[in-house]
Amino acid sequence: MISENGMSEIQSGQATDAIRHADILIVGGGLSGTMLAAQLLRLPGRRSVLVIEPRAELGRGEAYSAVELGHTLNGNAARMSVDPDNADDLTQWLTDYIAAGGWPESDEQHVPISELFPPRGIFGLYVQQRLAQAQAVGALNGSTVEHVRAEVVDLQTDDDSVRLTLSDGQRLQGDFAVLATGMFPAARTPQTESSGLNAAALDPWDVAAMQQLDPQSTVLIIGSGLTMVDAVVSLEQAGHRGPIEVFSRHGLLPHVRRQPPAWADFLAEDHSIRTPRQLVRELRRHCRDAIAQGIDWQAPLDTVRAHIARLWSQATDVQRRQFVRHVRPWWESHHHRSPPLSAELVARLHGEGRLRIQAASFKGLEPSVNGEVSIRIRRRGEAQTTVVSGAALINSSGIEYDWRRVARPLPQRLLAHGLIKPGHLALGIAAEVDGAVLDADGRAASRLFAMGPPLRGMWWESTAVTDVASQAKALAVRVATSLTL
Ligand SMILES: Cc1cc2nc3c(=O)[nH]c(=O)nc-3n(C[C@H](O)[C@H](O)[C@H](O)COP(=O)(O)OP(=O)(O)OC[C@H]3O[C@@H](n4cnc5c(N)ncnc54)[C@H](O)[C@@H]3O)c2cc1C
Numbered sequence: 001m002i003s004e005n006g007m008s009e010i011q012s013g014q015a016t017d018a019i020r021h022a023d024i025l026i027v028g029g030g031l032s033g034t035m036l037a038a039q040l041l042r043l044p045g046r047r048s049v050l051v052i053e054p055r056a057e058l059g060r061g062e063a064y065s066a067v068e069l070g071h072t073l074n075g076n077a078a079r080m081s082v083d084p085d086n087a088d089d090l091t092q093w094l095t096d097y098i099a100a101g102g103w104p105e106s107d108e109q110h111v112p113i114s115e116l117f118p119p120r121g122i123f124g125l126y127v128q129q130r131l132a133q134a135q136a137v138g139a140l141n142g143s144t145v146e147h148v149r150a151e152v153v154d155l156q157t158d159d160d161s162v163r164l165t166l167s168d169g170q171r172l173q174g175d176f177a178v179l180a181t182g183m184f185p186a187a188r189t190p191q192t193e194s195s196g197l198n199a200a201a202l203d204p205w206d207v208a209a210m211q212q213l214d215p216q217s218t219v220l221i222i223g224s225g226l227t228m229v230d231a232v233v234s235l236e237q238a239g240h241r242g243p244i245e246v247f248s249r250h251g252l253l254p255h256v257r258r259q260p261p262a263w264a265d266f267l268a269e270d271h272s273i274r275t276p277r278q279l280v281r282e283l284r285r286h287c288r289d290a291i292a293q294g295i296d297w298q299a300p301l302d303t304v305r306a307h308i309a310r311l312w313s314q315a316t317d318v319q320r321r322q323f324v325r326h327v328r329p330w331w332e333s334h335h336h337r338s339p340p341l342s343a344e345l346v347a348r349l350h351g352e353g354r355l356r357i358q359a360a361s362f363k364g365l366e367p368s369v370n371g372e373v374s375i376r377i378r379r380r381g382e383a384q385t386t387v388v389s390g391a392a393l394i395n396s397s398g399i400e401y402d403w404r405r406v407a408r409p410l411p412q413r414l415l416a417h418g419l420i421k422p423g424h425l426a427l428g429i430a431a432e433v434d435g436a437v438l439d440a441d442g443r444a445a446s447r448l449f450a451m452g453p454p455l456r457g458m459w460w461e462s463t464a465v466t467d468v469a470s471q472a473k474a475l476a477v478r479v480a481t482s483l484t485l
Pocket residue numbers: 027028029030031032033052053054055060061062063064072073074075150151152153180181182183410451452453463464465466468
């Protein structure tokens with residue numbers, strides 16, 4: 001069968017006893033798995049790749065399955081290329097796409113195409129088209145990529161191969177496998193499931209569900225990061241005009257992303273900065289200097305991004321804990337910034353008093369009264385807890401990086417087989433620098449690799465488009481080289 005993106009696709013439900021073989025099995029077909037497949041196709045040599053992904057289309061995952069124009073990338077086009085060798089790749093693609101009549105609304109923004117923040121759904125299309133181009137290149141060498149539409153529920157390795165069991169009973173065998181399973185939402189973990197939060201909460205991106213709400217009703221949102229910003233955009237789009245109460249531990253809103261000028265890369269020049277405390281002190285100094293010169297404080301901040309992986313991987317666990325405890329909330333709100341149009345909306349609602357943000361931690365769900373959702377919170381600095389109620393609840397409290405708490409079959413089985421071990425601070429899974437996964441005894445696998453968000457513990461920032469794109473390129477070379485040995 002040919003899917004919407006033109007890929008040949010094996011439908012779930014076609015269980016056979018035969019084991020299919022491919023050179024490389026990629027578990028997960030979001031941005032990471034799709035970019036890895038594209039990079040493998042572009043390398044010289046002939047190889048077969050199967051991407052196992054339950055979603056109907058490759059290249060989208062949760063992030064780029066968005067259908068609303070208001071759910072945009074959090075960076076402008078010039079920052080979101082999937083080609084590590086061409087920073088203008090997305091801008092060039094977008095220029096052609098807009099010229100061909102795509103995204104006509106972009107005209108209203110009156111900025112150069114490189115400064116547009118594309119809707120994430122359109123970005124997903126870009127990723128798919130880059131895969132299709134790579135397929136055409138790979139076909140010249142006889143290389144293939146197929147989308148197998150199922151969830152991988154088990155994985156075993158031996159000296160010669162990796163074997164996968166899929167949710168529909170199919171079995172696949174490969175010379176190598178790559179875990180590109182992305183991020184697991186916190187709400188799907190057993191802890192929050194048992195509190196009933198998942199069942200009670202609205203999907204932050206489900207505009208149709210929000211249209212069912214009384215427009216004047218109160219909506220409660222847990223978490224104040226970029227998912228909250230998306231949820232506010234969804235509510236606005238759905239016609240909601242009532243109060244929005246946001247609760248988050250530190251009560252910090254993401255800053256708006258601007259286009260700051262270049263700033264000297266002080267971390268490249270000074271390798272004595274190693275600890276979180278030194279980093280924050282030095283960064284604050286540079287931000288103060290920038291402001292004193294009338295330059296945006298975002299300029300020095302943006303130079304840090306390129307060094308985070310090095311600083312994190314060199315740090316001790318004590319320093320990493322310090323960073324997570326003391327710097328993370330600040331890092332999240334200053335570094336993971338909001339696209340300007342969404343930020344404008346949040347600022348407007350905040351200014352009008354319709355959106356309130358409170359520093360409070362979520363303590364649990366309370367029984368529903370009169371059809372309302374009630375939650376127990378504890379406001380910062382208060383000893384007692386309080387119950388607040390609204391017509392609906394949106395959980396935007398983030399990602400579960402600890403695979404021991406992810407209630408999906410594959411993470412649980414990989415742990416039970418001793419094929420993986422938690423990464424630093426139990427963030428994702430442990431691996432070598434080249435992505436080779438470490439087993440429970442700390443030995444590097446020869447046939448099992450990981451990329452993207454599962455390597456959070458190793459790199460801290462291992463999620464964004466540019467992280468994933470450069471990892472895909474390096475890992476493709478690594479795996480292709482092993483195949484030829
Ligand atoms: C809502 C949202 C918005 C974002 N916006 C931005 C942005 O603007 N800019 C930016 O740089 N980054 C953004 N990100 C970060 C984003 O996660 C990455 O850009 C990118 O999506 C990571 O790709 P991935 O393939 O590793 O993960 P995912 O996109 O999560 O894809 C992983 C895929 O693996 C599949 N999978 C999981 N387990 C299995 C299994 N056992 N078997 C088979 N398949 C499996 C899932 O179905 C999923 O499709 C955003 C993330 C989210 C959630």
